[in-house]
Amino acid sequence: MSIELYHHGSSVCAAKVRLALAEKGIKWDGHYLDILAGEHHNPKYLKLNPKAVVPTLVHDGQVIRESTVICEYVDDAFSGPKLKPKDPLIQANMRLWTKLVDEEVHPSVRPITYVATHRHKIMEQSPEEVEEHIENDPDPFWRARKRGWIYDGFNAPDVKAAIQLFNKLLGDMETSLQDTNWLVSNEYTLADTALTPYLNRLEMLSLMKMWDKRPNVTRWFENVKSRPSFQPAIFEYFPEELRTFMIENGRKAWPKYQKML
Ligand SMILES: N[C@@H](CCC(=O)N[C@@H](CS)C(=O)NCC(=O)O)C(=O)O
DSSP, rough: OOOEEOOOOTHHHHHHHHHHHHHTOOOOOEOOOOTTTTGGGGGGHHHHOOOOOSSSEEEETTEEEEEHHHHHHHHHHHHHOSSSSSSHHHHHHHHHHHHHHIIIIHHHHHHHIIIIIIIHTTTTTTTTHHHHHTTTTHHHHHHHHHHHHHHHGSSSSSSHHHHHHHHHHHHHHHHHTSSSSSSSSSSEEEEHHHHHHHHHHHHEEEEEEEEOOHHHHHHHHHHHHTSSHHHHHHTTTTTTHHHHHHHHHHHHHEEEEEEEE
């Protein structure tokens, strides 16, 4: 059996899949693509993932895309602890969280990350290479937004709404975690897997003050971090230099984001 994952260290979507694989205890082989250097735009990878995004899972030659779909596939296709609740209602509640992550949380983490830090890494390249990086994004919607994040930074039009969405998300998590240990029940599920890389991203960008008065979120994140899956899935593939770069830039970004809340 072969399980290959195309991924990158700082990618939240890839981290989500690495978490699911670690929770199931599955061994996999990695293909590391430096998305900040544009390695995901190479024609060979575009055949696997025409949207030019990571992650992509290849299981015995079959290609599976989209991190949420991959996580469910991993849970269904392999043995190990079940990450989807059996109860259909709790399962529906789990999917409301994973849908929210796909539709709102992920599109909002992108501006926050680009503006605070990724744009500085991309801008280390020549102006022509920066343009090439933007133009290589096959999706015109994301291409236009990326252009704004890179050149306009905190003034890009979608940044304020993105940080406010996270504030609302944390409030909703606080409420959900009032009566249960994990997001949808007392069992850990893919809802918890899905949110973990985003809270970690906020923490890396010095945005943890957003939940210092939210004790349930604080407890949940501490519990997430104490799971054996957390450290390897989140940090084993994070180049130290990039991690330091993101943390340092995040510290400088917090006062600007704070004003938008
Ligand atoms: N809906 C996709 C989104 C994947 C995605 O946006 N991946 C980001 C990293 S988290 C990426 O590859 N970005 C490359 C780029 O923006 O150039 C999924 O869930 O797999």
